Amino acid sequence: MTMTLSDLLPLMPLLLVTGTAVLAMAVVGIKRHYTLTVLVTITGLLLATIVAATMMSSTNQQVTPLLIVDQYSLFFTVITCASAMFIAILSYPYLQNLQDQREEYYLLLGVATIGAVVMVSSNHFVSTILGLETLSMSLYGMVAYPVHVKDSAKFPLEASVKYLVLSAAASGFMLFGMALVYAQTGTLAFSSVVELVNGETEGLGAGFSVVALLMIVAGVAFKLSLAPFHMWTPDVYEGSPIPATTYLATIGKAGMFVVLLRFIEASDALEFEGVVLVLSLLAAASILAGNLLALLQENIKRILAYSSIAHMGYVLIAIIASFYVEGSISVEAVTFYLLAYMIMSLGAFGVASVISSSETERDHIDDYTGLFWRSPWLALVFTGMLLSLAGIPLTVGFIGKFYLFFAGVEAALWMLLVALIIGSGIGLYYYLRIVYRMVLKADAATPLTSNGAASLSAYGVLAVLFVLLLILGVYPAPVMNLIEVISATI
């Protein structure tokens, strides 16, 4: 099969991101200049975002058997590139005083974004694995980035190794599942699984099909840190520098979820009762475990880690619902919730990153005491993000939760809805706990250090996210219409 120029055109965003990484590398090779490298990365990612956004209305094409470039993948390409750009901006002040080479971090960030873009565009096991590993490999590096710094506040090496070992094991599971699928169908496209489901293949028999699917699900569950595959999450989140945690928690999760959604939609894997049961158990366990374990944490990153486990459980409800519901409402629910989740997680981690730096990470809950009176705008943004995570109206998180409830009601998943309500109820406690710390009387003994002018752009990012949070929470109709259109194509 030959590639023509018209095949390359839909890949423009991917090529732009790749070009950004290469160019950044070249710049570092010619002259080490921190600000320049950052600027190159940000510009490239911005360009990719814009190009992907302009292509969205017109492109719908399978490029090689590996990648599908349709409205849905472009939508998530936009989100991924924009989030990566935001993270790059947030990293800039954070890493400014790192006593080490700082530029390569942005290379890793660019390469990770290539992986994420491949993931959101894949409907083939090979591209899934390629994207996933590209993303993960770069993340190992990003997580361990401050490893040479003497008094680094955290344990980047521990986090990185933990993530590396467990992630590799999960990939192994996933690959073995894929191999079993291949053994029966002879292809690796997601749609091939339909043949398994319908029992059209001679192969090894239905028992093996279920095993294959469950192994894939286990691998995915690990990457999404669904309970009981969640053990690594709090440790890795806590040990990594905050921008890397942000990347892991937002793009890493969303990319994997898009793959899962496409896989479920293309393969009819939910025809197997066993798979539905396992997914339901994963969802319920994640919601309860995530929320319960977050209750007594003292570290903001650990709280957000556990809360992300719970949130992934929430979204899984909509995935399960897609099997029972006609029409695309559950796909829309997943899409909207992921968008909401990206905004609120970026915002919440962003606030932590703005008041931290690579030498002093302010991730203990006490660091936030009196933030409302010391720096009201920052506290307002953080409060907004936390309330949104809790699903309170006026914020995008409420609309997201509304979607999930709607999907759950249509599919009549009553038990999962009960889990969702209980989980959200518990969740209120730890979100409000942070909010309460912020409104307490200020403790003058520990003034906030600021990264000075370098933080200005980071504040800008937070402002953009906060405005998005409110606009999508109060007037979500335009985005809903967009999501309705793109979800029909998946």
Add this chain to the structure above:
Amino acid sequence: MILVAIIALLFIGGILAWFTESINPRLPRVVALFTVSLTLIFMLTLLGNTGAEWIASVEADWIPRFGISFYLAVDGLSLLLILLTAFLGIISIGSAWDEITERAGFFYFNLLWTLAGVVGVFTALDLFLFFFFWEVMLIPMYFIIAIWGHENKNYAAMKFFIFTQVTGMLMLVSILVLAYFHYVQTGAFSFNYHDLLNVSFSGRLEMWVMLGFFVAFATKLPSVPIHSWLPDAHSQAPTAGSVILAGILLKTGAYGLIRFAVPLFPAASMEFAPVAMTLAAISILYCAKVAFAQHDIKRLIAYTSVSHMGFVTLGVYAWNEQALQGAVMTMLAHGLSAAALFMLAGGLQHRIHTRNMPDMGGFWAKVPRMAIVALFFSVAALGMPGLGNFIGEFLALLGAFQANIWLTVVSAFGLIFASVYSLWVIQKVFQGEYNSSKFDDSHLSDLSRREMLYFGAMMIGLVWMGMYPQSFLDLSAGTLSGLLSATTDAAVAAVEVAQ
């Protein structure tokens, strides 16, 4: 449009109040007072148009994907309640005038946003919008308790928030089931109240969906057994917070029962009525008893609130004209009397820094004006004829008697208990021996002129309700008889279908 203007005014006024703090810390309270007075004037202009079924309404598409519209409308019942909201809003600003000195801007921001949420709840006729406002009023209230509250504020604020939010989510699921059934039956998404009234259910599902609404409203009301957040929230909240909580927020639950829970599910509500009325009777008697055992004066008043709101539940589930009129009247009168009692308790705490009643005594000689005011509102709360509370509770019992004789007889004992604890408070605090060793009485001063002005306004309100209740009954009569006939038709139709 006037409804949009009222709500927008409160939201914008809140933001303005917050910003003006940096100019002058005394400015926020002025801005807040001005805003709420302006909204009250706007609302009063609506009174000129009370002939029509809907005095004012506004409808616009909001989220077309789900058929959600921005639909506000006011009828007689809503109008009475939003008037109460604005009136008590002004009173609460008055009670906070000198008490809140720290971070006043943010305080008045929260106060106005709570009021905006409450007005939204009383006027929204799209169920999604209703739920939206229902939740919007929680967050500012949480901040009011958590920031300006007393010694155990974190616990109280958290409890308040979690109770109302979790039960709110149950209501959200019920709303969604309702909307989904509408979709299945007609093929179109809608959250419009009038559309959803036509949804029909089969089997036990109606009861479950109704329960989702009932639990949310009963929590807010509150009714035994989900009332335990209220004494904590009330005793920890600053005075203005208690005024809004007792005077207005509790009424949103009762309003929800009248407007949504019963009319949307007439058959299930009829079946459920004996249970709800039993809960109401238990609330009335049990909380009156518990109130009697309190040492903390604010907790005592909080429990009496639960007890009085029991009459509202009783009246709503009796579901006939007298009972409903009684419920509405009780809501209004209790709004004023409870708010006044909380202001008195808050005023005492502000002066002597304790809420512990055994330490008090003999204040009549020291603060005679305060004592007389307290006596007036205690007597109002215990149901003295001639004042608003009597009309409300009498009508509620009269209506309930037609529905369920035994429960009404039992509930009527609540009136006797009310006399006991009300007079008990007066005896404990204002009579007996004065002993200044137990508290710091250096700031013990009588009510100021400004305070007398607020209490005077509330007294006039209660006397008006007691002497000429017809002016209030007329306003709500149209709404209530409309609801009654609609549900009777629906219930008859349901019975016919069943046969």
